[in-house]
Each structure stands twice: as structure tokens, then as C-alpha cells.
Amino acid sequence: MSGMVQKGAPPCSAIVFFLLLPLCLAAQTGTGPSDPENLVGATLEDLLSRAGPPQSVYPVRGLEPWQDDVVFVYPSLDVYLFKDRVWQVSPRSAYRVTTGDTRLQAEAALGTGFTEIPGPGEGEYALVYAFSRRPWPLALRVNIRKAAAEGGADTVTSLYIYRSDF
Numbered sequence: 001m002s003g004m005v006q007k008g009a010p011p012c013s014a015i016v017f018f019l020l021l022p023l024c025l026a027a028q029t030g031t032g033p034s035d036p037e038n039l040v041g042a043t044l045e046d047l048l049s050r051a052g053p054p055q056s057v058y059p060v061r062g063l064e065p066w067q068d069d070v071v072f073v074y075p076s077l078d079v080y081l082f083k084d085r086v087w088q089v090s091p092r093s094a095y096r097v098t099t100g101d102t103r104l105q106a107e108a109a110l111g112t113g114f115t116e117i118p119g120p121g122e123g124e125y126a127l128v129y130a131f132s133r134r135p136w137p138l139a140l141r142v143n144i145r146k147a148a149a150e151g152g153a154d155t156v157t158s159l160y161i162y163r164s165d166f
Helices: 012-029 044-051 103-110
Strands: 056-060 069-073 077-082 085-091 115-118 124-131 138-145 155-163
Touching: 044 077, 103 124, 103 138, 103 155
Parallel strands: none
Antiparallel strands: 056 069, 069 077, 077 085, 085 155, 115 124, 124 138, 138 155
């Protein structure tokens, strides 16, 4: 009886199929970190067809009411929507830079063609790289936290690819 299938039970291959189906669908429709800039400008419908439903959603309050965003959280990035369009993405990794890298690693990957600006908090700053491969200007902001101890390395805390005209 060890090699027999119980009557009425699905065959083993059917069980494996149903277990692997979500992974296969995610691989077909998911947007990986290699192309996050392609999401900027996407409609809500485009985003959902390419990346699927988000893991979670949260609001971000802007300084002005018109600056409020809805953020869709995916495993590899956060997607910021204003009305029905993606205007910014925050990937965990992009352009050979990953959160947790040092500033020196980021500069080695991206080059020195940046503008340094103050960050949102104490001991924070950002490197902004402007580029445009779309009908609108895009920028990459690399947020960095200064080293806590002397001799330590400044660390990348987040990345944002966004419409710089927005």
C-alpha cells in the first residue's frame, strides 16, 4: 500500500502544482529591483498588473494636503502613488547600491556626479543623481547616515528614484 494513492486524494503532482503556482505567477508578474525606475509614471492599473497586490499599504502625510501619498509595500521596494500614478519608488537595491552599503561603495557604483543635500534628520544627508530616460526628469536620492563613531563609515539608509519635477 505504500506506493498507492488513496482513493479521492489528489495525486502528488497536483499538490506540488498548487503549492508552486503562486511562486510561478509572482515570477511572471513581479517587478524586481533591477527595473524599479520603469515603475515611475505607471498607472495604478499598470502597477498592479506588473507587481501584483502589495504586502501592505500605508499613507504618508506631506507638508501640504496635496503632497499626501499612498505607499504600496512589496518585498523589494516601496511604491509611492499620488492620485493614480507612481511618482516615486524606494528600492532596497538599485544601480549596484544596496541599503547598508557605505558612502564609498555607493560612490564607486554611481560615480561622483551628484549634489549633496541635507537629510531629514540630525546626522543625515543625501546624494542626488539626476538622470532622464523618460519624457520627465528622474533623480536618484541616496540617503546616508553619518558614522556614529569617528573612523566609522557613513551608511546608505535608503534609496529613492523619483520624478524630480513633481
